[in-house]
Amino acid sequence: MTDTTKTTGGNIFGKLNYLIIDDFENFRLSMRQMLRSCGAEKIELVAHAAPAIQHCAYNHVDVVLCDYNLGEGKNGQHILEELRHKKLLKRSSLFLMVTAETSKEMVMGAREYQPDAYLTKPINRAMLEKRLAGLLHQRNALLPINRAIDRENYPDAISLCLETLPRQPRFKTWLMKTLADLYYQVGDYSHALKIYDEVLAQRDLSWARLGRGRVLLASGQNDDAVRSLKELIGKHPDYMEAYDLLAEGLESLGRPTQAQQVLEKAAEHSPNALLRHRQLARLASANQDISTAAIAWRQTVNLGTHSIHDNPDHYLSLGQSLSDLSEGDLSEEGAEHADEALKILSRMEKRFKDNESLVVRSKIVQSRVHAGQDRIQEAERTLDSIASELQDEDAIDGETGIDYAKTLFRLGREDQAKQLLGHLAQRFDDQPELLQKIENLLDEPVGFRQKLQARAFNRDGIKAFESGDLDAAVAEFSSALKIVPAHTSLNLNLVQVLMKKYSEGSPDPDLLVTCRNCLDQLAGLPEQHRQYRRYIALGNKLKGMMP
Amino acid sequence: MSLTPDRDQSRDNHIDFSMVLASAVHDMKNSLGMLLNSLDELRNDREESLGESSRFNTLQYEAERMHNDLVQLLGIYRLGENNLSAHIEEHFVPAFLSEHLARHTPLLEGLGIHYSVDAEDINGFFDDDLLTGVLNNTINNAIRYTKSRILLTACERDGYLVIGVEDDGEGYPEHMQHNGTLSFKSLDFRSGSTSLGLFFASSVAKLHSEGERTGSIRLRNGGRLGGGVFEIWLP
Numbered sequence: 001m002t003d004t005t006k007t008t009g010g011n012i013f014g015k016l017n018y019l020i021i022d023d024f025e026n027f028r029l030s031m032r033q034m035l036r037s038c039g040a041e042k043i044e045l046v047a048h049a050a051p052a053i054q055h056c057a058y059n060h061v062d063v064v065l066c067d068y069n070l071g072e073g074k075n076g077q078h079i080l081e082e083l084r085h086k087k088l089l090k091r092s093s094l095f096l097m098v099t100a101e102t103s104k105e106m107v108m109g110a111r112e113y114q115p116d117a118y119l120t121k122p123i124n125r126a127m128l129e130k131r132l133a134g135l136l137h138q139r140n141a142l143l144p145i146n147r148a149i150d151r152e153n154y155p156d157a158i159s160l161c162l163e164t165l166p167r168q169p170r171f172k173t174w175l176m177k178t179l180a181d182l183y184y185q186v187g188d189y190s191h192a193l194k195i196y197d198e199v200l201a202q203r204d205l206s207w208a209r210l211g212r213g214r215v216l217l218a219s220g221q222n223d224d225a226v227r228s229l230k231e232l233i234g235k236h237p238d239y240m241e242a243y244d245l246l247a248e249g250l251e252s253l254g255r256p257t258q259a260q261q262v263l264e265k266a267a268e269h270s271p272n273a274l275l276r277h278r279q280l281a282r283l284a285s286a287n288q289d290i291s292t293a294a295i296a297w298r299q300t301v302n303l304g305t306h307s308i309h310d311n312p313d314h315y316l317s318l319g320q321s322l323s324d325l326s327e328g329d330l331s332e333e334g335a336e337h338a339d340e341a342l343k344i345l346s347r348m349e350k351r352f353k354d355n356e357s358l359v360v361r362s363k364i365v366q367s368r369v370h371a372g373q374d375r376i377q378e379a380e381r382t383l384d385s386i387a388s389e390l391q392d393e394d395a396i397d398g399e400t401g402i403d404y405a406k407t408l409f410r411l412g413r414e415d416q417a418k419q420l421l422g423h424l425a426q427r428f429d430d431q432p433e434l435l436q437k438i439e440n441l442l443d444e445p446v447g448f449r450q451k452l453q454a455r456a457f458n459r460d461g462i463k464a465f466e467s468g469d470l471d472a473a474v475a476e477f478s479s480a481l482k483i484v485p486a487h488t489s490l491n492l493n494l495v496q497v498l499m500k501k502y503s504e505g506s507p508d509p510d511l512l513v514t515c516r517n518c519l520d521q522l523a524g525l526p527e528q529h530r531q532y533r534r535y536i537a538l539g540n541k542l543k544g545m546m547p
Numbered sequence: 548m549s550l551t552p553d554r555d556q557s558r559d560n561h562i563d564f565s566m567v568l569a570s571a572v573h574d575m576k577n578s579l580g581m582l583l584n585s586l587d588e589l590r591n592d593r594e595e596s597l598g599e600s601s602r603f604n605t606l607q608y609e610a611e612r613m614h615n616d617l618v619q620l621l622g623i624y625r626l627g628e629n630n631l632s633a634h635i636e637e638h639f640v641p642a643f644l645s646e647h648l649a650r651h652t653p654l655l656e657g658l659g660i661h662y663s664v665d666a667e668d669i670n671g672f673f674d675d676d677l678l679t680g681v682l683n684n685t686i687n688n689a690i691r692y693t694k695s696r697i698l699l700t701a702c703e704r705d706g707y708l709v710i711g712v713e714d715d716g717e718g719y720p721e722h723m724q725h726n727g728t729l730s731f732k733s734l735d736f737r738s739g740s741t742s743l744g745l746f747f748a749s750s751v752a753k754l755h756s757e758g759e760r761t762g763s764i765r766l767r768n769g770g771r772l773g774g775g776v777f778e779i780w781l782p
Contacts, residue, residue: 030584033591100580100581121583122581122586122587122650124653126653130645170670173636203635204757236632237632239634
């Protein structure tokens, strides 16, 4: 074998800018030595993430050689994510991750960004030269396409891919993958699907299966997508992206519990993916599985320490979950959760100290944590410390207001909470998501354990009603209402059952009195409430039945 | 990293011994990687004095061998955990082979072994990580048994991609020559050679399937150099 790269005068290595990131000076120097002997000239060496990102911000770099393990602080994956996220590294530049691990273990951590190649230690000059030459050859052949993608000129990129396909059979996989992805990006799902089907007709390749699942989901064929992704995971239990997509599909099919289970499994396989943990935490919160949510938020917060995805919302959500868990739980475990919530929130205040609105959000939750541990005075005092910020109800943003109302409920200041929520509902009457949150809180201003209990009663009541057992239904709904007396649809459910019972053979006037009381509970229900029409209809019906 | 047992498990008294072993193997593998790196550097720095030192070559050869064994051990562990599947992608075979031979060139040159690649210009479908493990081990083995030459081959036969490693040594003893796949039971822990490498290669081959067809390995003697021939057949 002749050394082709050398005989061509090193010109494919020579003109490029290199950046070597490694915390060991010896490795940096030996890597530079190897690159130089391949013909490279412009080589920058840095030891850590901060100078690396700094360098990329002010200089053009063609090839990054980054060690994965950089000791304390950010690792190679963090750097890659930050560079790509801030668009400091173009698609047309190469990022090579140098690792002592087998690459697959690493890939499993990543979700969004993957390096162009992994170099597994030990590395010698001959290996580096061959590998880099191959990658640079590919880079040069595909440069026009990647430049078009960097400029976000997708139609151009698509036609370049189509032109290149017959000329570069060696890069067929890359071209097909990129082409299908570009079609997906521009929303041309039928062409994307056609490419995946063409690839799959020749061979069952997991990337094509995954891509096909993504397109099916995007074009609303959720059942097909879910079926095909389940099959893919069956064959490749370590293909993490498939889990993410499957969870998305299950959620859109209205099966959030299954979606959560899928993500829990994925999180177990790949403990380092922040975005996956965050998604799991959101799902679990929505499913009222607060203990799973707390664990996932905790992971998200911890993984955020060095990540570009770090966000105060994660801390706040963890604080809220822990607050929910500790509420009214005076056991040792409850106290631990409360302490952790307070600690996380004050850590957030310190870490993001430029963001002043966070102090208000933090204190609102802290006050609730104290209240949940029967420390009412401390709760009041904490809330007083931000009284001036909360004075003007027109200045509070929606989310903060709702959380504030939640705390007011815990402190027994129900009238103030309701008044605040009413005010917010008027201010945000064009924002359905916020309105729904406000309605939910008004319906269930209690801790999540009671909430779950009331929901279970409600479910059983509906079941009993459907099977014709009216007495059982009345009993279930009444039990639920003992926990959440102001719950709109629960009150209406009870009214409906009682009226049916009255008209089906037991015309006991007491039944109608109870109905009247239930409807009175809902007096002042605003017109925009989802249950408003049902409320009016049942009210009219009741009037007709009154003697 | 992903192999370290989490706190919940260590809080229990139950010790998952294979997990402990795997973690230890993982650490040892990484240490050896560092060691091999240093050996490469040392060879570069002291090319004159070390180039043909047989003691230095032995040092590097044995370290490589251990490193390969540990990589395989981890592979087999994950196989047992049902946590290993082939991520099959398309690769340009000649480039793949010469990249992997490059890892061994300092040692090959130090030992004065002539090496070459004879591959058709074809694309193949395989998991490059898994194949790297198999190739490193096979090349290492060939280095041990060859007299003076090693040849890597690749071609398409009966719809399979056949990658071969040939040498001009004595060849495989009769009882080792076979076609197809090896089962875990066939490992003989009493004899000096456990054929762990062959078991791993066979397992990797089996992970590659396409429709009804699965991969396999073949060992025979002869070939173009008249010594041992290792072949992995991938559908």
